[in-house]
Each structure stands twice: as structure tokens, then as C-alpha cells.
Amino acid sequence: xxxxxxxxxxxxxxxxxxxxxxxxxxxxxxxxxxxxxxxxxxxxxxxxxxxxxxxxxxxxxxxxxxxxxxxxxxxxxxxxxxxxxxxxxxxxxxxxxxxxxxxxxxxxxxxxxxxxxxxxxxxxxxxxxxxxxxxxxxxxxxxxxxxxxxxxxxxxxxxxxxxxxxxxxxxxxxxxxxxxxxxxxxxxxxxxxxxxxxxxxxxxxxxxxxxxxxxxxxxxxxxxxxxxxxxxxxxxxxxxxxxxxxxxxxxxxxxxxxxxxxxxxxxxxx
Amino acid sequence: xxxxxxxxxxxxxxxxxxxxxxxxxxxxxxxxxxxxxxxxxxxxxxxxxxxxxxxxxxxxxxxxxxxxxxxxxxxxxxxxxxxxxxxxxxxxxxxxxxxxxxxxxxxxxxxxxxxxxxxxxxxxxxxxxxxxxxxxxxxxxxxxxxxxxxxxxxxxxxxxxxxxxxxxxxxxxxxxxxxxxxxxxxxxxxxxxxxxxxxxxxxxxxxxxxxxxxxxxxxxxxxxxxxxxxxxxxxxxxxxxxxxxxxxxxxxxxxxxxxxxxxxxxxxxxxxxxxxxxxxxxxxxxxxxxxxxxxxxxxxxxxxxxxxxxxxxxxxxxxxxxxxxxxxxxxxxxxxxxxxxxxxxxxxxxxxxxxxxxxxxxxxxxxxxxxxxxxxxxxxxxxxxxxxxxxxxxxxxxxxxxxxxxxxxxxxxxxxxxxxxxxxxxxxxxxxxxxxxxxxxxxxxxxxxxxxxxxxxxxxxxxxxxxxxxxxxxxxxxxxxxxxxxxxxxxxxxxxx
Ligand code: SF4
Numbered sequence: 001x002x003x004x005x006x007x008x009x010x011x012x013x014x015x016x017x018x019x020x021x022x023x024x025x026x027x028x029x030x031x032x033x034x035x036x037x038x039x040x041x042x043x044x045x046x047x048x049x050x051x052x053x054x055x056x057x058x059x060x061x062x063x064x065x066x067x068x069x070x071x072x073x074x075x076x077x078x079x080x081x082x083x084x085x086x087x088x089x090x091x092x093x094x095x096x097x098x099x100x101x102x103x104x105x106x107x108x109x110x111x112x113x114x115x116x117x118x119x120x121x122x123x124x125x126x127x128x129x130x131x132x133x134x135x136x137x138x139x140x141x142x143x144x145x146x147x148x149x150x151x152x153x154x155x156x157x158x159x160x161x162x163x164x165x166x167x168x169x170x171x172x173x174x175x176x177x178x179x180x181x182x183x184x185x186x187x188x189x190x191x192x193x194x195x196x197x198x199x200x201x202x203x204x205x206x207x208x209x210x211x212x213x214x215x216x217x218x219x220x221x222x223x224x225x226x227x228x229x230x231x232x233x234x235x236x237x238x239x240x241x242x243x244x245x246x247x248x249x250x251x252x253x254x255x256x257x258x259x260x261x262x263x264x265x266x267x268x269x270x
Numbered sequence: 271x272x273x274x275x276x277x278x279x280x281x282x283x284x285x286x287x288x289x290x291x292x293x294x295x296x297x298x299x300x301x302x303x304x305x306x307x308x309x310x311x312x313x314x315x316x317x318x319x320x321x322x323x324x325x326x327x328x329x330x331x332x333x334x335x336x337x338x339x340x341x342x343x344x345x346x347x348x349x350x351x352x353x354x355x356x357x358x359x360x361x362x363x364x365x366x367x368x369x370x371x372x373x374x375x376x377x378x379x380x381x382x383x384x385x386x387x388x389x390x391x392x393x394x395x396x397x398x399x400x401x402x403x404x405x406x407x408x409x410x411x412x413x414x415x416x417x418x419x420x421x422x423x424x425x426x427x428x429x430x431x432x433x434x435x436x437x438x439x440x441x442x443x444x445x446x447x448x449x450x451x452x453x454x455x456x457x458x459x460x461x462x463x464x465x466x467x468x469x470x471x472x473x474x475x476x477x478x479x480x481x482x483x484x485x486x487x488x489x490x491x492x493x494x495x496x497x498x499x500x501x502x503x504x505x506x507x508x509x510x511x512x513x514x515x516x517x518x519x520x521x522x523x524x525x526x527x528x529x530x531x532x533x534x535x536x537x538x539x540x541x542x543x544x545x546x547x548x549x550x551x552x553x554x555x556x557x558x559x560x561x562x563x564x565x566x567x568x569x570x571x572x573x574x575x576x577x578x579x580x581x582x583x584x585x586x587x588x589x590x591x592x593x594x595x596x597x598x599x600x601x602x603x604x605x606x607x608x609x610x611x612x613x614x615x616x617x618x619x620x621x622x623x624x625x626x627x628x629x630x631x632x633x634x635x636x637x638x639x640x641x642x643x644x645x646x647x648x649x650x651x652x653x654x655x656x657x658x659x660x661x662x663x664x665x666x667x668x669x670x671x672x673x674x675x676x677x678x679x680x681x682x683x684x685x686x687x688x689x690x691x692x693x694x695x696x697x698x699x700x701x702x703x704x705x706x707x708x709x710x711x712x713x714x715x716x717x718x719x720x721x722x723x724x725x726x727x728x729x730x731x732x733x734x735x736x737x738x739x740x741x742x743x744x745x746x747x748x749x750x751x752x753x754x755x756x757x758x759x760x761x762x763x764x765x766x767x
Contacts, residue, residue: 002591005530014537026544031551059463080466081557085565093551142419143426145448148761149473149554152517154423156543159536173421190377190447191426194418220466225385226376226451245473247553 016163019249020256020263027249031093033074033242034084038110045087046070057083060220064108074099075107075216075230078244097249100209100241100257102126104232107216107240126238127260129205133179136168137259140178140202144195144231145185149245150212154182156248169255175201180258182251183235186214186221187228195234207258210237211251213244220244272637274489275324276700276715282340285313285328290346292317292326298618298631299343301713301734302353303727304330304361305388310338311361312388315350316702316715316729320636323702325715330363342367349617352737356767360385360453375449375767387453388717388725416751418447425762429739431747441743443736445766452767456726461487461697461716462561464723468714469556471728472764474517476552477503477510478707479714479728480559485639485703486716487561491694495640498686499563501679504641505571506546506555507705508672508679513542514708514759515665516586519593521756522662526599534589541582545575563691571680583673590666603659607742607754610656619738620731621710622668623758625651626660633706645678658757665759697721707731709759730764 017024049070054063062076063083070090072083083091101107102122141154157164158171172178175198183195199206210231213219217230228234241254256262280288293299297319304311310330317324330338342365343350354365355374362384365371378384417428430442456467468483469476481503488495495503520535543553549569550558558564593599609619614627624630630650634642642648651667653660697718704713710731717725735758742754 002588002595005528005592005596008530008534008589008592014534030547059459059466078466079552079556081551081565141423143424143448145450146425146763147470147473148425148763149476151423151425152474152543153553156536156540158423159540160533161537161540171423185426185448186450188448188450190449191418194426194447198419220470221450221455224451224455226449244470244556245554247547 027097030097032097032099033094035094043089045089073108074242098253099250100254137179138172139180141182144191145188150184181208183231184211186218187231207238209239211241212246273322282328286341299347299349301729304357305725306386313340338363427762448766456723472730472761475707476554477506478705478712481705482703482712482714484561486701486714490697490701501641501683504679508676511672511708518759525752562694566690606658608656622664625664627656628654661757732760732764
């Protein structure tokens with residue numbers, strides 16, 4: 001006779017992460033985004049890349065050559081790894097799922113001279129808005145044209161490994177009870193009206209998260225007849241979470257960043 | 271050996287009877303698409319038999335109304351019902367005799383310009399108007415609607431229930447909200463880049479789509495994939511199947527309100543996705559499969575991985591036994607959402623949905639690709655009651671057979687050392703490829719010219735199967751829909767395209 005459900009509980013080794021209070025190895029090692037090594041000086045691979053052009057290297061148009069430098073737009077990158085395979089001196093995986101940003105511009109790396117003042121102002125404005133939220137926050141998710149994998153990763157936040165309820169984070173069906181709008185997908189014309197209706201039904205203050213490279217820019221599908229270069233063309237976005245799809249830890253990082261709840265030491269090492 | 275014929279053509283006047291002959295010979299209609307030509311688009315039927323795959327195309331005729339026409343295949347193959355609606359949306363071809371040629375993927379007004387896959391027109395610079403409200407409700411009364419924004423964390427789709435005073439309500443399925451224009455997204459890309467699009471047609475079956483696409487390209491290039499790559503492809507295709515079946519089981523448990531079971535199957539699924547990401551860098555194995563093989567230098571699964579998989583499998587089996595002895599759970603699934611064997615057969619239903627209604631055409635057994643040809647044949651399931659419970663049991667059986675296949679493949683992989691991929695020479699012509707994905711056969715037809723994709727038709731099992739929801743929704747939709755939807759297990763990205 002199999003064990004009844006009530007007695008099964010979560011025996012045999014399911015461990016709920018303690019992140020961000022404590023480190024989590026899977027979080028720390030996850031190859032979530034690509035970085036450009038800008039200390040490489042005139043390394044041959046880099047010179048060659050700048051000479052031959054970057055267009056045929058990246059299928060997603062995420063690489064840009066500027067002023068003899070190479071920059072990578074994580075908001076366009078689909079993480080296919082081709083640049084890392086082709087020029088490992090220049091590109092490498094950044095190991096950490098702490099990848100969300102408060103501005104679209106900060107997804108382009110290496111970053112230009114940081115405008116710390118602007119960032120501080122944006123952070124303060126967001127903090128003033130979310131300060132009015134209680135300890136528990138409610139998320140309404142809307143799929144605006146995903147490939148389906150994003151929904152798996154959002155749902156994973158509810159499994160006992162991530163268990164976001166421990167952090168006072170809940171999902172809600174009703175936009176009237178939601179504080180955070182979490183949007184996945186490229187932003188199809190067909191979803192624009194339903195998405196805006198959901199946004200309008202939410203009581204202020206509202207934090208909007210663009211979850212995934214598709215939502216940020218359309219990713220590989222930017223500039224099609226049925227895509228809108230991301231959901232930023234419909235909505236004001238507060239937090240940008242790259243990834244194709246973003247992992248559950250990156251999504252959680254984005255949610256906590258929105259709420260100003262990222263402990264200082266886990267702000268990400270990049 | 272599977273007999274593959276692409277490029278067979280007939281006159282539009284003969285087309286339907288030629289297709290009907292192929293059906294009478296034991297093939298099934300596995301897909302239908304149009305590609306731009308002059309004066310009207312070519313319309314191509316894909317027919318798959320137990321050991322054959324062929325395309326039969328015809329040039330559509332321009333009618334007096336200025337529109338392109340072909341005879342509808344619905345009278346000979348009911349599965350043409352959705353495909354012809356999709357072909358009308360994308361290419362403007364009217365299927366004469368179609369019972370209800372409403373928009374499916376793209377709600378455009380009559381006469382509006384269309385995306386015209388296979389045409390020269392670029393994917394950009396083409397506007398489609400915002401759909402104004404419900405597109406196909408003229409003269410109907412709807413009493414209930416779900417979506418497109420659903421109540422949980424879910425993909426967007428709308429279900430409308432028509433109740434013009436009938437006993438059996440008609441369900442209207444409207445996937446167009448998340449139409450991404452996938453067909454045009456393939457076009458113009460290098461064949462090596464097409465696999466990245468394929469991985470995103472239906473992201474929860476990344477490996478199956480990458481494989482089906484790559485098989486089409488490999489057929490065109492006439493290349494043989496190296497042995498190690500063939501086996502590694504099997505390992506990841508089967509891990510993907512296990513993850514999907516755990517996802518379905520988790521959603522069924524959730525629908526039944528079994529919170530401990532929901533949590534446990536969620537944790538099992540997470541364990542599988544982590545196993546995949548530790549080996550491929552991606553929780554969905556993106557970037558692993560490429561035309562000609564797999565990404566070089568893969569991390570090989572070994573006995574440690576097998577030992578961990580065995581422990582996980584034991585735990586999954588124990589929890590499935592728990593579900594099998596939860597009468598309240600079984601009662602909710604039993605006799606819910608019954609798909610009759612006759613309907614499933616006429617429709618050539620795919621994957622676990624077909625199997626649970628006695629239609630089993632598993633490509634891994636019938637038309638093996640990659641390492642499947644060298645591994646013991648997959649043992650078919652023996653559940654055919656056609657209800658949500660049978661569909662769940664088919665998936666649970668498949669978890670067991672998948673673990674068995676992985677074990678065999680890993681044993682044969684021991685010590686494998688590449689090469690992991692071969693170069694695909696210049697590709698030109700029409701290729702066809704398939705893979706048995708977690709939710710059924712994934713099928714691709716690729717037209718390439720000098721290594722560029724001219725047209726790519728991606729046929730997900732969801733596009734073929736979802737229309738069967740019409741047949742299984744009976745009374746009591748409020749309580750049954752969550753169970754039926756979960757037991758179908760389909761991704762709507764692969765339908766809306
Ligand atoms: S990982 Fe792929 S998508 Fe991202 S920048 Fe490199 S080549 Fe482009």
C-alpha cells in the first residue's frame with residue numbers, strides 16, 4: 001500500500017533554496033548571460049572580429065561594434081553560445097543568475113561610463129513606489145507571445161525548490177489584487193489589447209517586469225510582421241530580465257530587484 | 271527503411287483524389303501548408319505512412335473572385351480542418367468545400383494583404399491590423415469565455431463556448447492572440463541558423479523541434495550523423511519527454527487539488543531540468559542539436575548520471591503509485607474528456623493523445639532516426655480508454671520507457687569521442703524531417719536554395735491535436751476543462767505559430 005500523500009511530505013531530499021539570504025550553488029554557477037572581456041586589449045580574435053564584422057557571428061543581432069570596441073546587448077542575446085565558441089578570448093559565459101537590470105541600457109555590456117546618478121534616481125523612484133506595498137506582493141503574469149518555455153520557468157518559482165511563498169511572493173489571477181505585472185513573450189499585436197486591459201485593471205502602484213529576451217526586444221524574432229520588438233513598445237517597463245528563457249533564479253532576481261530586496265552582497269558579480 | 275518522397279506534384283483537379291489514394295494505401299494526413307508561387311500559391315499535403323513520408327503538392331487556381339482556390343481535403347481527411355484555415359490566413363488560399371473557413375492564426379479581414387510564406391516579401395515592413403474584438407462570433411451567442419489571459423500562469427489562448435441552445439456545446443478555440451509569424455521568421459536565414467528558430471517554435475519541446483528540423487536539413491545534405499551524436503540526441507530527447515510528462519502530471523495533480531503531489535512532481539521536473547542544464551548549459555538543451563550532429567565537446571552522461579536518474583525514477587514511480595491509489599484523483603480523470611477510438615483514428619491523432627485512444631504510430635519505433643534504430647524498440651503502452659486517465663497512464667508508461675532508452679544509450683555512449691558533427695554540404699531542394707516529441711510527432715518540411723531557407727513548415731503536434739478538444743468537451747466544462755487541458759498537455763505557442 002503506497003504511502004498516503006499527507007505522509008509523503010517532501011521527504012527524500014528536496015531542499016528549498018535559501019537564496020538570496022544564503023548562496024546557492026546552482027544560482028551562482030548558472031551560465032545565464034554572456035560577457036565581453038574588455039581588458040583583452042588587442043587580442044588577435046578581437047581585432048579579427050572587428051575587421052570582419054560581427055553581423056554573421058550573431059544570429060540575433062546582439063553584437064555591436066562601436067569605436068573599435070565590441071559590445072553585447074543582453075536584451076537581444078538568445079544565449080546560443082556561438083560567439084563564445086568562435087572567439088573564447090573575447091566572449092565568455094558570466095556565471096550567476098543575478099542578471100536583471102533597472103534600465104534597458106544596462107543590458108548592453110561592457111557598460112558605457114555609468115550614469116550612477118540616473119540609476120540612483122530610478123532606484124529611488126521605484127523604491128518610493130514599492131514602499132507602499134506590503135510585505136506580501138502579488139504577481140499577475142501575462143503571456144504576450146512566448147515560446148512556452150518562459151511559462152515553465154515562471155511556474156517553477158512555485159515548486160518547493162524555489163518556493164517563493166517563503167518570500168511573501170504570490171501569484172494571483174485577478175489583476176485587481178496584483179502589484180507586479182510579469183510579462184513574457186515578444187509582444188504580439190494580438191496580445192496588445194488584452195495586456196493593456198490587464199495593466200489598466202491593476203491598482204497603482206504597479207511594477208512591470210519584462211521577463212526574458214523575447215519580452216525585452218523580441219530576441220531572435222525582433223522585427224517580424226507579428227512581433228513588436230518586445231513589450232516595451234506597449235508598456236513602461238521597470239525591470240528587464242534577460243534570458244531565452246530566463247531561469248527561475250533570474251526571474252526571482254528581477255522580482256526582488258523590483259522590490260528593492262536584493263541583499264548588497266548578492267547584487268551580482270559581473 | 272522509411273521511403274521518403276518530396277516534391278511529388280499533381281494537377282489541382284486530381285489533387286484530392288491522389289491524396290485520397292495515398293490515404294487508402296494506409297498513409298495519414300500529417301500536415302498541409304502553402305508556399306508562394308505564381309499565379310497562385312502551391313498547396314502541399316504531407317502524408318505519413320507506417321514506413322513512408324511524402325509530400326503531394328498542387329498549384330492553386332485563381333478563381334473568378336481573384337482568390338486562389340484548391341479543393342478542401344476535409345471530406346477525405348478530417349484533420350485538414352485547421353490546416354486549411356491556417357493556409358487561408360497566411361496565404362489567402364480558399365479551400366472549396368471547407369465546412370467553416372474562419373480565421374485561426376491571423377484574424378484578417380477579407381482582401382487584406384497576407385504574410386504569404388515562401389514569397390519574396392520580407393518579414394518586416396508588413397502591417398497587420400489589430401484584431402477588432404472576437405473574430406468569428408457573427409450570429410453566434412457565447413455564454414462563456416476563458417482567456418486570452420488565463421487565470422493561472424499559462425500561455426495565452428481563448429476558449430469560447432457557443433451555446434445556441436444545443437445539448438452539446440460547441441467550443442471555439444482561438445489561438446491567434448499569440449501568433450508570432452513563425453513561418454516568415456525562418457525565411458531568408460542560413461539553414462544553420464534555422465535550428466535556432468525551430469527551438470523556439472514550441473519551447474517546451476526544444477530538442478524534438480531541433481531534431482525534426484535538422485533531420486530535414488541532413489536529408490537534403492545527404493549526411494550521416496556520427497554515432498556518438500545520434501546517441502546523445504536520444505538521451506536529451508528522452509529527458510525532454512520525461513520533463514514534459516512530469517509537467518502534465520503536476521498540472522493534473524494541481525487540478526485535483528493534491529498540493530503535496532503537485533509539489534513533488536514539480537520538484538521532480540526541476541530535477542530533470544537541472545540535469546539537462548548541467549550538461550548543456552540550458553534547462554531546455556538549447557544549442558545542443560545542430561544540423562549534422564550536436565555541438566562539439568559535449569559533456570557525456572556517465573554512470574553517476576545514471577545512478578542519479580535511477581534514484582529520481584524510483585521516487586517518481588513511488589509518487590505515481592501514490593496517484594494510482596488516490597481514488598479521488600482517479601475518479602476525476604476517469605471518463606473525463608473521452609476521445610473515441612474511431613475519431614482518433616480518422617483524425618490520425620498524434621502522441622499520447624492518440625495512443626490513449628488506440629492510435630499508436632510512434633516514430634521512434636516505426637520510422638526510427640538517430641540512435642533509436644540501434645536501441646531496443648519502444649514498448650507500446652496498453653491503455654486505450656481514451657479518457658484523461660488513459661492519457662496520464664500512457665505518459666507514466668513513457669517515463670519508464672524513456673529511462674530505459676537513456677540507460678541503453680548511455681551504455682553505448684561510454685568512451686565515445688566524437689566527431690560530434692559533420693559538415694552539411696550545400697543544401698538545395700525540399701527536405702522532410704520528423705522526431706517523436708513528448709506530445710507526438712514533430713514534422714518539418716524545409717525548402718532550401720543555396721543554403722538559405724526559402725520556406726519552412728513547422729508542424730507541431732499541438733497544431734494537429736488541439737482541435738480535438740472540440741470532441742472531448744462535453745457537459746460540465748467548468749469542472750472538466752482543467753483536467754482535459756492538462757491531460758492534452760499541449761503548448762499553445764506551437765499552435766499559434
Ligand atoms: S550568445 Fe549567441 S545570441 Fe548571444 S551574443 Fe553570442 S552569438 Fe549573439
